[in-house]
Amino acid sequence: MERKTPTDLLTIGEVAxxxxxxxxxxxxxxxxxxxxxxxxxxxxxRYPRHVLRRLSIIHYAKxxxxxxxxxxxxxxxxxDDRMPSKRDWTRITQRWSDMxxxxxxxxxxxxxxxxxxxxxxxxxxxxxxxxxxxxVLAAQxxxxxxxxxxxxxxxxxxxxxxxxxxxxxx
Numbered sequence: 001m002e003r004k005t006p007t008d009l010l011t012i013g014e015v016a017x018x019x020x021x022x023x024x025x026x027x028x029x030x031x032x033x034x035x036x037x038x039x040x041x042x043x044x045x046r047y048p049r050h051v052l053r054r055l056s057i058i059h060y061a062k063x064x065x066x067x068x069x070x071x072x073x074x075x076x077x078x079x080d081d082r083m084p085s086k087r088d089w090t091r092i093t094q095r096w097s098d099m100x101x102x103x104x105x106x107x108x109x110x111x112x113x114x115x116x117x118x119x120x121x122x123x124x125x126x127x128x129x130x131x132x133x134x135x136v137l138a139a140q141x142x143x144x145x146x147x148x149x150x151x152x153x154x155x156x157x158x159x160x161x162x163x164x165x166x167x168x169x170x
Contacts, residue, residue: 011044021059035047048081074095074096
C-alpha cells in the first residue's frame with residue numbers, strides 16, 4: 001500500500017474512514033458548502049487532505065451543540081486551500097467559548113426559575129413566568145384568549161347553530 005503525501009487527494013471512502021463518518025454525511029457537508037472536492041474526469045469526488053481537519057471541526061462542533069450555520073460562518077473566514085492554523089483555531093475556540101458561556105448563563109437562569117417554581121403549586125399560566133414567560137395576552141384576562149375570540153366568530157353549521165366550540169361559549 002503506497003503512503004499518501006500531503007498533496008495527494010483522498011477518495012470519499014478514505015475521508016469517511018479517516019474521520020469516522022458516513023459518506024452520505026460528507027456529501028451533505030459538501031452540498032452545504034462546508035467542504036469542497038475536486039472532480040475527476042469520471043466525476044468522482046477527490047478531497048484535499050485539509051478537508052479532514054474541517055470535518056473534524058464539524059464533528060467537534062456537533063458535540064458542543066454548535067449549529068451548522070455557525071460552523072459555516074466560521075468557515076467563511078478560513079481559506080479553502082489549507083488546513084486551519086493555530087491562530088484560526090484560537091479565533092474559533094474563543095468565539096465558541098463565548099457562545100457556550102452565554103448558553104450556560106441562560107441554562108442557569110432557567111434552572112433558577114425551575115427551582116423557584118417547584119412546590120408552589122400554582123401551575124397558573126396567569127402568574128407563572130416559568131411556564132408562560134412574557135405573556136402579553138394576560139392583560140386581556142384569564143384563560144385561552146385566542147380560542148375564545150375564535151369561538152365568537154365561528155361559522156354556523158347547517159342547522160343554524162354555532163359550531164361546538166362556539167356553542168359552549170356563554
